[in-house]
Amino acid sequence: MKNVLCLVGLCFTLFGNAQKQQKNVLFLAVDDLKTELGCYGSQIVQSPNIDRLAADGILFTRAYCQQAICGPSRASIMTGARPETINVTDLFQDFRANVPSIKTIPQHFKDNGYETVFTGKVFHGKYVDREMSWSRLAVKPKRRADVPETKGGYALKESQDLYLENKKALEKRYGEKVIRENWLAKGPVTECADVPDDTYEDGYNTTAAIATLKELVVNDRPWFLGLGFKKPHLDWIAPKKYWDLYDRNEIPLATHTKRPVNGASMGLSESMEVRVAADMPKTEDFSVDLQKKLRHGYYACTSYIDAQIGRMIKALKDSGEYENTIIVLWSDHGFNLGEMGYWGKATNYEVATKVPFIIVAPGISQKVKGEQSNALVELVDVFPTLCDLADLEKPNHLEGTSLVPLLKKPTKKWKEDAFSIFPTPALREWAARPFTPPFRTAFYAPLIVEIEERISNQMGDKWNRKTFEEFVMGYAMRTDRYRTVVWKDRRKPLEAPLFVELYDHQEDPDETKNIADSNPELAAKLIKRMEKSG
DSSP states (O other): OHHHHHHHHHHHHHHHHHHHHSOEEEEEEESSOOSOSGGGTOSSOOOHHHHHHHHTSEEEEEEEOSBSSHHHHHHHHHHTSOHHHHTOOSTTOOHHHHSTTOOOHHHHHHHTTOEEEEEESSSOTTOOOHHHHOSSOOOOOOOOTTOOOOBTTBOSHHHHHHHHHHHHHHHHHHOHHHHHHTTOOOOOSEEEEOOOGGGSHHHHHHHHHHHHHHHHTTSSSOEEEEEEEOTTSSSEEEEHHHHTTSOGGGOOOOSOOSOOBTOOTTSOOOOHHHHTSTTSOSSSOOOHHHHHHHHHHHHHHHHHHHHHHHHHHHHHHHHTOGGGEEEEEEESOOOEESGGGOEESOSSSHHHHEEOEEEEOTTTSGGGTTOEEEEEEEGGGHHHHHHHHTTOOOOTTOOSOOOHHHHHOTTSOOOSOEEEEESOHHHHTTTTSOOOGGGGGSTTHHHHHHHHHHHHHHHGGGOOHHHHHHTEEEEEEEOSSEEEEEEEETTOTTSOOSEEEEEETTTOTTOOBOOTTTOHHHHHHHHHHHHHHO
């Protein structure tokens, strides 16, 4: 009997050790982070921790999101399905309501014995899928005594006061319901406060993730830990020490600040997301000084997030689990900082759809770590990649391709295209939804009139407000050399496109001129290729 008990005990020990040898996953999600980082060649942005992470794994130089706005992009990466497949193309659609049985990345890991937990912004907004995707709650540490209270996200009294004053003034003018439902009440666009990192939610959420990690590493189950950062999303708020990393006078401005020549009139909006701040011009152009201030704020937030990533990675190394943990760093989309004359993300163009993307895969990429892959990859590829790295069976619904072969050989010949979508950005920048009627009565009214006149002038008798607001979709395909954007009425997929854009990245990497009309045979060939790809 004693020998039997010993044998049983040995089996449990071996089972526990086998479980522990399963790779953990640290899933780092960043909001609005463009590929302007040291590891991507920036001479301005200071991102030493992300740079070190890239040196320990594989950096993908041409990775693309599936839609350049938070909700659809995150729903897509988390389910491994494209936005139209799950019918999430704006901020207020719930993938779980549309496709109830679909599995998410953390849900799949949970179903395979993992402890799954998150802090910060991983899914978008309220659609966190808490019941099905996550096995436990994160630790919520008590805030330190030296951390000041924030209001409206701001730490400084003058920022808080401006936020409240602006809110009251707008509510008096337009009505509380209009302001609340359209997110028009904002404080200043930037804040530079001499406060601890934990003052703002990204710092606190990192502290929470570290505290959670300490609990995860002492049990016998492998874990999946998601840590999501809200910056450098607007507003550009970061502790003073990160602002101090930059000399504003030395910050360069965008070099191409005009809309693409012959580009789609519906392809770019009027920077409404940044204009909504209390201290921003509502219809006027941005001065050079203002542009430098905005870029300074974005870079400060980028360095702030970089520091939090450094804290998280150090904690992982201190835990002894670094060598047994897959790390994925991704951004949900890029962000225009004046490129094309636009400040925002809601487009089908390169700057907004291209994202930072790094994978550290212990035991897989060891021989080639620190190398870069120039392959065309998509965020929808993350789910199947993690399945292969963790030796899990892949769900049948996945629409991406496992990147493990590229992690082993970054120069390997790969797929020839990457796809993104966005519905009529000029009329749907705000949450990727049409402007609400009250929105047209607020301070954006002149800009909306200007946008509609621009589309009408280009499209002629094709122009119809309802059609362009609700049914026109831009489908973008990035190949090795070209970006093609096809604008179609989704109700009539077999009809000819309403408009076509074609950009030659070999000759015009900034996408300054649409050459579709002057290269009709090439455009037709690429459109056919896009249609064949589905």
